[in-house]
Amino acid sequence: MWLPGHMAFSFLICLPLIVHLKRERALALSYVMFFSLLPDFLHLGPLRYLSHSLVGLGAMLLMVFIPLVALSRPRPALLLLAAAAAGGHLLGDAYIGSIAPFYPWSLEWFQVNEFNSAFDIRMEVVFFTIAAVIITVALRPWRSITSVASYSARERRGLLLTALPAMAITGLEGAYFIIVSQGPGLGGYRSMLLACFMAIFLVSVVLLSKSVGRTGHKLSDSIIMGRDIT
Numbered sequence: 520m521w522l523p524g525h526m527a528f529s530f531l532i533c534l535p536l537i538v539h540l541k542r543e544r545a546l547a548l549s550y551v552m553f554f555s556l557l558p559d560f561l562h563l564g565p566l567r568y569l570s571h572s573l574v575g576l577g578a579m580l581l582m583v584f585i586p587l588v589a590l591s592r593p594r595p596a597l598l599l600l601a602a603a604a605a606g607g608h609l610l611g612d613a614y615i616g617s618i619a620p621f622y623p624w625s626l627e628w629f630q631v632n633e634f635n636s637a638f639d640i641r642m643e644v645v646f647f648t649i650a651a652v653i654i655t656v657a658l659r660p661w662r663s664i665t666s667v668a669s670y671s672a673r674e675r676r677g678l679l680l681t682a683l684p685a686m687a688i689t690g691l692e693g694a695y696f697i698i699v700s701q702g703p704g705l706g707g708y709r710s711m712l713l714a715c716f717m718a719i720f721l722v723s724v725v726l727l728s729k730s731v732g733r734t735g736h737k738l739s740d741s742i743i744m745g746r747d748i749t
């Protein structure tokens with residue numbers, strides 16, 4: 520699967536947890552964006568066997584969790600969300616693409632549908648549209664983004680640490696998608712999928728800028744502090 524399909528697929532799997540993480544919803548979405556792509560950060564040659572296996576994914580999660588927990592101390596629900604989103608990547612690639620779930624004990628690939636086929640592109644556009652409609656209609660995206668202003672320093676660090684790599688890989692894979700799509704042409708659904716890449720890139724830029732932006736509750740904090748003093 521390409522990146523928009525992965526994000527949408529993992530988003531749908533993680534929806535109950537995202538609904539649960541009400542105040543940290545922007546952070547939860549940033550987690551899904553990053554962790555739904557985690558295996559594709561190791562995508563070269565034999566490394567793809569490892570990153571698309573259960574053992575490899577567990578090791579990658581552990582390697583990312585250690586600095587993430589040390590720097591931003593996320594709530595357990597966020598770590599659960601991260602593991603579910605990363606597991607969703609393997610399910611997505613098993614459905615469209617390929618995975619080697621039992622590597623290193625077995626090199627056997629599992630595949631249901633072919634990657635980058637017409638079916639793949641159409642399904643990813645469908646998944647992404649469903650996810651985008653749910654986010655827009657039910658998850659109050661604007662309120663989630665503006666509420667970042669009330670985040671603590673550790674929550675902002677968590678947002679920064681997930682939104683930054685999500686933005687980088689979206690830019691890189693989007694460029695690669697354009698190159699690969701030159702053969703069969705970029706018409707119709709491929710153009711729509713490219714628009715999905717651009718929308719994701721934009722969202723990651725907004726999340727990243729919010730994570731380093733100014734805190735918006737300075738005034739109210741000082742009023743509360745003033746009350747405490749008097």
Ligand SMILES: [Zn+2]
Pocket residue numbers: 520558559571608612
């Ligand atoms: Zn993959």
